[in-house]
Amino acid sequence: EAGVTQSPTHLIKTRGQQATLRCSPISGHTSVYWYQQALGLGLQFLLWYDEGEERNRGNFPPRFSGRQFPNYSSELNVNALELEDSALYLCASSYNRGWNTEAFFGQGTRLTVV
């Protein structure tokens, strides 16, 4: 069974541009979570989608947005990129929206803003 897959693996963008990151959850999982892992800061919660709807978002500005498609895959969009957006972006999925089951993480997308 395929795990959580993210694309692209690496992404280099210029300040002010937009970045789109993609995530395919494990088959049967309806919840998708996005995290930012910047150097020295740990995993910071970005967004949670379940059944196509945004269920919760972390303390990030509105230029961080996303969506979940009918097949439960998800996109994370970051507009007006800033240098401090450089980080590893991790996607995770679970089959239960109650947060009481383990979430499986993808390998991440390394975003570099220059």
Add this chain to the structure above:
Amino acid sequence: GQNIDQPTEMTATEGAIVQINCTYQTSGFNGLFWYQQHAGEAPTFLSYNVLDGLEEKGRFSSFLSRSKGYSYLLLKELQMKDSASYLCAVTETTDQAGTALIFGKGTTLSVSS
């Protein structure tokens, strides 16, 4: 809000036992997870505690005390491959912020021979 504290770094030798502590302050606790993350890789699930007590899974055990806002991960018979970052994460639900899984900054464990 939430605050999760764990030591930044720990070192140990092969075959030893190490305990990684995690303290948390949260207003709507729903459960606590431990994840392992090797450098350059995705975090992988180790354990989940929602009730007080010890959960044992092979060489790894996790303990929770909800009244004290405290958990620890116990690693026995350490192996070199256990060198990794160990992440404590708390599930929290509040009226203001909804539900989310909040991670600590992680403890980097270095195992030497």
